[in-house]
Amino acid sequence: MRITGITTHVVGTPWRDLTYVLVHTDEGLTGVGETRMLGHTDALLGYLREAEVNHIAGSDPFAVEDLVRRMKYGDFGRAGEIVTSGIAVVEMACWDIKGKALGAPVWQLLGGKVTERVKAYANGWYTTERTPEGYHAAARGVVERGYRALKIDPFGNGRLELDAAASRYAVSLVEAVRDAVGPDVELMVEMHGRFSPATAVRLARELAPYRPAWLEEPVPPENLKALAKVAERVEMPVATGERIHDRIEFRELFESQAADIIQPDVGHIGGILEARKLAATAETHYVLVAPHNVGGAVLTAASLQLAACTPNFKILEHFNDFADAEIAKVVRGAPEVDPETGCFTISYAPGLGVELDTEAAAAFPRQRARFDLWAEGWERRRPA
Known part of the structure; x- marks a missing residue:
């Protein structure tokens, strides 16, 4: 069997564009992959056009390791987010x-x-009025759908610092959510890499009474010593990794013991097997895996393949129930959360177990949506 070529399909939503890739073979079998780029979709499509000629076309789809090796190292330049995606x-x-x-x-x-x-x-559930009352009602709706865990970014437009009034308001939002969901639901707190170590530590202490299940990306991801500084001074678990796109770059993170949970994105880190290799290394450091998953149903299905065979897998992020109702028909066989357990059930279907409906996808043209963390009111418009 040989790959004859690829086709790309960009599906637009009001808050992000999803890139689907179909890989075609000379035996009629077709496979699907997906990722979500932030403002780099054209760069990804351009790279794929070149990679199709240089590496993909003519390759054996069974020889996954060889194809990944050639795509990653065959062009000599270092593989950044575009290449690994x-x-x-x-x-x-x-x-x-x-x-x-x-x-x-x-x-x-x-x-x-x-x-x-x-x-x-659950993520994406909080596209509501940014008030304690609004978040309380929305969080109740999440629990009523069966979820036993949810995530919130309560910090508005904070950057490096957060003043006293904004800090109190952020805490009031978390308090409202905890009150809505009760003591047993996991509540993750997202910081989106906004803060200095001192600010992150202060906020973590103020949030401690509401027992966050983790503190996510408290400082910008480039400085792992800053992250370690936070991890040493807070009692709650620290999670990070969605913006690290090469498993080799996780080495320093493991050595510094700066994170309790890593969050690789299967759609950015080089795929399912690369993420599985990373998870195995994480296991040797007693670190859990909870993938970043802001894509659609294909990326969710791929992440669940990883989850099924990974002993140190903790939990999977899911947007599709709250942010993707308008594009639900684009993917057939989309994974669903059981409302009785708050869990996905592992699929026994061949391959990823999902299919892209290209005709349905064509009804949702690209919108060139942006994610601007610092824009006023971004939480109501663009979950992340």
Whole structure:
């Protein structure tokens, strides 16, 4: 079997564009991959056009390791987010083809499952009025849908510092959510890499009574010593990793013990197997894995293949129930959260278990949506 070429399909939503890639073969099998870029969609599409000629066309889709190696190192330049995202969409599509050809889910090809269910946490639910009352009502709705975990970024437009009034207001939002969901629901707090270590530590202490399940990306991701400084001074778990796009770059993070939970994005880090290799290294450092997952149903399905065969997998982020109602028909077989358990059930369907409906996708043209963390009212417009 050989890859004959790829086609790309960009699906637009009001708050982000999703890039789907179909990998075609000479035996008629087609695989699908997906990622979500932030303002770099054209760069990704350009890279994929070149990679199709240089590396992809003519390759054996079963030889995943060889194709990834050539795409990552064959052009000599260092692989940044664009390259690793391009590798990811092609890599997961190759696994989809391989699973379909063999009649097996991808997790079966990666060593077999270690679980039947994967806990989900809700994101994108808080596109409501940014008040304690609004967040309280929205959070209640999340729990009523069956979720046992959810995440919130309560910090508005804070950057490096957050003044006293804004800090009190952020705490009031978290307090309202905790009151709404009760003591047993996991409540993750997102900081989006906004703050200085001192500010992050202060805010963590103010939020401690509401028992956050983790503090996410408290400082910008480039300085791991700053992250370690925070981790040493807070009692709650620290999570990070969505903006680290090469598993090799996690080495320093593990060595510094600056994070309790890593959040690689399967659509950015080079695909399913790359994420599985990273998870294995994390396991040797007693670190849990909770992938960043802000894509659509294909990326969710790919992340669940990883979850099924990863012993140190904690939980999976999920937007699709709250932010994607208008594009639900684009992907057939989309994973769903069981309202009784708040979990995904592992699929036994061959490959990724999902299919892209290209005709349905064409009804949602690209919107060139932006994610601007510092824009006024961004929380109401663009979850992340």
